[in-house]
Amino acid sequence: MEKNYLTREKNYLTKEEAAKILTIPGNVKGTIILTNLEYLKKKGGEEALKKLKERIKELEIPIDLENVKHANMYPEAISVLIILLIKEILNLNENDIFEMGGAAMKLSPVTKILTKFFLSFEVVLKKASEYWKEYFDFGELEIVDYDKEKKYTIIRLKGYKFHPLLCIYHAGYFYQVAKMALGSPKIIVKETKCTFRGDPFDEFYFSWE
């Protein structure tokens, strides 16, 4: 999955960009932030975490990383900024961001509770909207099409517009959910619609073998 909104040349987040993102409303569970920090530690060690704390201070992002709790709600804008800073610190490309989205699914202890739905892909799709609401107090996740025979599904994410990089992150997350629920077959994911391209929502097309 390739998107060219954020290239390597434009790798540093500015104070102005951060301030703009911070104005976007909506909250997310702390477990997402914690799993992203876990990913950062796994890939870059304690040194990378230290850099992240420095950048957070520099950009005046209102978060104390030492006190983030799994079940508490935090502004999604902060979570997004942390992802952008992790990208900056680890010098991640879009494939890495996709992997990082999948890692959020893999590393979160709260997410594990939801794997009880992973009885079949149908159950996961039926519960998708519920699943989204477990984490976010805004936006909506919708399954608009599912064909078991032709092996594809279309997922729509409405009311979410923070940064184009998050489309890749979400695709990685959904991909990992699908992989676990389908029992690891070959899955193809494409973003067919995007709010950053003028569409009213983000849309992801999944097919599998």
Place this chain on the structure above:
Amino acid sequence: MEENIIKKYQDELNELIEYINDLFNFLPIPTCDLSPTFCIIQVNKAFEKLTDFDSLEITGESIEKLFLEKEKIKKIISLLQKEQELQNQELVLIKKNGEKIIVNTFWATRIKKEEIEGFLLAFIDITLLKKIQKEMEKEIKVKTRDLREKIIELEKFQKIAVGRELKMIELKNEIKQLREELEKLKSK
């Protein structure tokens, strides 16, 4: 008021999550959590240490990937649909570097409202134990063979000793008979 109650529950939930996490990672026995479709959902530190797989690499993979005997795994999966617990299932685990180790596995089904929510798997590396057992069995085999040879020798010796004893008795009888004959001749 309602906000305070929510906050209280949130705090308790956070404490519980942290406690479970700490406990899970403290366990010295490799343990993992499996989805109802037998995908690896979570692994603890001991699991990572023994298998050399990082949680990021192995999470989401099918449990079959971890073991050599695919048919045996299928049998265990089928048994777990009926049984709630399976113990002492010996399997060969393939580590990240391809090294094969023998593990004793323990399986448990997590059921809620009569529906399977997932499975738990723990295993102990018994490779060293198996090696010692094999060496002991080999040693016992050698010792048994030695013992058998000794018994055969002993039997041979006994045969010789008993044969000698019988010959002595025979000779004694012969002497006695000759003496009697001599006595008879003297008296004539």
